Amino acid sequence: MNDTGPEAMNDTGPGPTRTERELQDALEALAGGVRPTRPLPDAYRTARGEWLRRERRRRLVLAVLVAVVFALATLIGLWVLNQAPAHPGVIFSGTGDAVNGASLPRPNP
């Protein structure tokens, strides 16, 4: 392989080094000994059941979270509204010249 550094090379030439060849053999041998503990259809069925269960749980948690946030927001809103003073607040008194329709004195130009 050309992309490895010269310090990794045991022998010269463009082909794989001895370590690379040995590594490939060792990896092949180790991988060849790996067998799933369950046959493939069973493994798929088990995994699919687990996906569905986790997905249902995720959606349930999400729905509960949304409901809790909504309920909290509603309660806080009601509490804030309940804190407002009971007597009507005066926005415009309706007294003075405005009652008679007179306008405010204008500054001279």
Added chain:
Amino acid sequence: MRRRQPTPVAETYAEPLALPVTDPAELEREAGLARLFELHYSSMLRLAVLLGADDPENVVAEAYYQIYRKWRRLRDVRAAEAYLRSTVCNLTRMRIRHLQVARRHVESPPELPDETVASAESAALLRDDQRVLIDALQQLPARQREALVLRHWLGLKESEIAAAMGISCGSVKTHTSRGLAALTQAMEARR
């Protein structure tokens, strides 16, 4: 994403007690996942073992769950294999890091799961020199190990390894080179 009719694979593996799925997108996802499972489950399991996962079946199951959740966001079904590979690499790295941290903080480490026994059995079938090499490989930093396994077991190109590991091609070269140098040193020391 291309619409595809469900294949017989999905019908073969479909859970008989599950509710019937009528949504076409859902059917497509089921079929695609069943095909992915049939095609790549064993190779992903082997990849997890070679990367040093102590519970490869859980790692691979989690990777399939991730792809199950993000199926609609996959741009192409052919990209699913690369996504799976990348997820297995990431999950294995996270799992190993978690175990390292846990062992550092817990006086009596928890017992290893049963899958480790299976890995140990397959490792017992190796020759002495291969076992030394595999031991040296497991001692390497996670990134170097991943780069070497992806390069020399899966035979991926640098760009594919970079995509799987989420790093640049230059970093792949560096990790591969350093990993090989360390392995060469370990083998030289043994000889």
